[in-house]
Amino acid sequence: MLERSVYLVGVLCLAFLAAAPAQGAGAEPSGCGRSTYSYAGLHSNEKAHGVSATLLQVRAPSVRDGHVGGWVGVGGTTGGPNGSMEWLQVGFAAFDDSPKSELYYEVMVAGRPKYFTVDPDVRPGDKHRVSVLEMSRRRAWWRVWVDNRPVSPPIHLPGSHGTWYPQAIAENWAGSSGACNAYAYRFSDVALASTKGGSWKPLVNGSFYEDNGYRVLSTSAMPRSFVAMNL
Numbered sequence: 001m002l003e004r005s006v007y008l009v010g011v012l013c014l015a016f017l018a019a020a021p022a023q024g025a026g027a028e029p030s031g032c033g034r035s036t037y038s039y040a041g042l043h044s045n046e047k048a049h050g051v052s053a054t055l056l057q058v059r060a061p062s063v064r065d066g067h068v069g070g071w072v073g074v075g076g077t078t079g080g081p082n083g084s085m086e087w088l089q090v091g092f093a094a095f096d097d098s099p100k101s102e103l104y105y106e107v108m109v110a111g112r113p114k115y116f117t118v119d120p121d122v123r124p125g126d127k128h129r130v131s132v133l134e135m136s137r138r139r140a141w142w143r144v145w146v147d148n149r150p151v152s153p154p155i156h157l158p159g160s161h162g163t164w165y166p167q168a169i170a171e172n173w174a175g176s177s178g179a180c181n182a183y184a185y186r187f188s189d190v191a192l193a194s195t196k197g198g199s200w201k202p203l204v205n206g207s208f209y210e211d212n213g214y215r216v217l218s219t220s221a222m223p224r225s226f227v228a229m230n231l
Contacts, residue, residue: 015155032213
């Protein structure tokens, strides 16, 4: 798993760069075919103590080179103390070295990425309720939840209390060949935690974005639901 953790850090962390309003960046997204990274998804315009969605793999991804994924998460490449990389995310991932998708979570803290497989075999039609949530009695401590049960130990993310804009994202990493890999992920009932430990409410104040080669199809404004897919 150490090799895959290193492999992912260059991919998953850059997904946060795509959300310019959340990170304060002004650059236009580069998009599939112009860069090795492409994104389609939703970011909250409000800070929150967690994010949750029901994630479904509509069809099996086709990964010719690199990686694809769909996840919910908080933090970013400058989300930690003194602008350090710090984040927590949970979702589906598929790689060019395996025919299967998997359910995973990843944490980056103090410059150290850690990747954990929760379910190594995710198939088309499989769906899971995935969440990251700040703990009710421990400020800046978080846990990952899948299908209403915790799947991670408590995770300390310094400086995270009340500072992060959650996201629900699908991504393509084109590897070394510039591949526009194929995926389709459905995010349903995207919700934010308004307090530590829960108090979930629908994500209302958010913005979609699409990089070249990928699109977001909104299926419901309330509750907030959408499909992110390749063209």
